Amino acid sequence: MLSRLLRRLAIEPGESSSGRSYDPDRAYFSDRAYFSSLPRLETADLILRTALRTDAEDVFLYAADPEVARYVLWDPHTSVGDSLAYIRYLRRLYREGMPSSWMLELKSTGKVIGSMGFVWYSPLNRSAELGYSLARPCWNHGLATQALSAVVRSAFDNLPLHRLEAQHDLRNPASGRVLEKCGFTREGILRGRIFNKGEMVDTVLWSLLRSDLSRP
Ligand SMILES: CC(C)(COP(=O)(O)OP(=O)(O)OC[C@H]1O[C@@H](n2cnc3c(N)ncnc32)[C@H](O)[C@@H]1OP(=O)(O)O)[C@@H](O)C(=O)NCCC(=O)NCCS
Numbered sequence: 001m002l003s004r005l006l007r008r009l010a011i012e013p014g015e016s017s018s019g020r021s022y023d024p025d026r027a028y029f030s031d032r033a034y035f036s037s038l039p040r041l042e043t044a045d046l047i048l049r050t051a052l053r054t055d056a057e058d059v060f061l062y063a064a065d066p067e068v069a070r071y072v073l074w075d076p077h078t079s080v081g082d083s084l085a086y087i088r089y090l091r092r093l094y095r096e097g098m099p100s101s102w103m104l105e106l107k108s109t110g111k112v113i114g115s116m117g118f119v120w121y122s123p124l125n126r127s128a129e130l131g132y133s134l135a136r137p138c139w140n141h142g143l144a145t146q147a148l149s150a151v152v153r154s155a156f157d158n159l160p161l162h163r164l165e166a167q168h169d170l171r172n173p174a175s176g177r178v179l180e181k182c183g184f185t186r187e188g189i190l191r192g193r194i195f196n197k198g199e200m201v202d203t204v205l206w207s208l209l210r211s212d213l214s215r216p
Contacts, residue, residue, distance in 0.1 A: 031123055032097030034158050038117075041102065041154055043146035048102040048116070051090040055103055058112035059083035062135035071169035072133055073196060104134065104147050113138045116147050118155075126162035128155065132178075144178045152182060156210055163209050167193070170202040179206040183213070 041048035051059075060083040062068050069076040077083050093100035101117025114134035121128040130151060134144055155161055168175035170189060180186070184206040193203040 031099075031121060031159055035099055035118075035121075036094055036097035038094065038100070038102055039154055039158070041147075041150040043150050045107055045141075045143060046147055046150075047105040047107060048147060048150060049105060050094055051087045051101070051103045051115075053084065053087055053091075055112045056080050056084040056087055059086065059103075059115075062114060062133070065136055067136055068133055071172040071175070071196075072131070073194070075197075099128065101131075102147075102151070104143070106138070106143075113143070114147075116144070116151055121159070123160075126160055128159070128161060128164055130155075130164060130166045132175075139174070145181045148178055148182045152208060156213065161210060163207055165205060165207045167203040167205045169196070170204055176204055176206065182208070183215075184208045185212070 038050055040050075057080060060077055060080045063074075063077040063083055063086070066076045074086075077086070090100050099118035099121040101115045103112045104114040104116060105111065106113045114132065116132035117130065119129040119131045130148070132144055132148065152164060155164060164184075166175075166179055166184065167190065168179075176186065185208070187205045187207055190203045190205055192200040194201055
């Protein structure tokens with residue numbers, strides 16, 4: 001049973017998926033295997049797990065908030081149907097083994113209070129971009145930092161990544177602070193990088209290389 005699971009995940013029996021240093025000649029999880037069954041992750045206050053249809057009401061509570069949506073690339077949800085459509089989209093990505101997101105479930109309440117995951121993944125360049133959003137009442141309690149640390153660890157443990165990156169609207173420094181706390185390096189400002197909510201906006205690009213993880 002275990003060896004079948006390991007074969008499905010394209011790793012050798014006896015090989016742990018955590019704590020390995022990157023070796024380009026070794027088999028990591030195939031990206032499809034990883035993305036089709038994103039591992040459940042746990043932090044002090046959160047459980048990171050795949051999205052369920054029953055999460056729609058919780059997602060709507062934060063995704064309908066214009067302040068949450070202000071600097072992200074999606075518009076505020078206007079009905080629970082929008083949130084359900086988002087969850088259905090994520091579940092299709094899981095089925096297809098494509099980059100997607102975890103739901104962030106707050107342990108103390110069992111409620112979903114946000115999401116975090118992959119914006120894209122490039123096997124050719126061994127890189128990926130991460131993105132996240134959390135419910136406003138939960139801001140500034142260290143939750144995004146907890147979740148991002150767990151996602152970064154999982155991504156580098158299970159995918160043959162060289163580089164993770166993230167970018168945020170220049171006017172959204174809280175997002176940059178989360179990246180900084182997780183060890184990302186600020187690379188610079190991309191002027192007029194994206195068209196969002198009716199205007200061209202400057203973004204800040206951050207990166208974390210695998211080699212940064214072993215920096216003292
Ligand atoms: C950005 C976001 C994910 C941060 O989540 P969070 O759980 O509040 O993050 P954390 O509590 O782990 O860390 C936030 C840090 O930003 C700091 N911060 C908050 N507002 C800030 C501001 N205006 N300027 C500078 N730093 C700020 C906090 O003080 C904290 O740093 P500290 O621990 O050194 O005090 C959350 O605000 C959010 O979901 N925003 C809406 C969606 C979004 O913008 N997503 C990012 C798209 S790139």
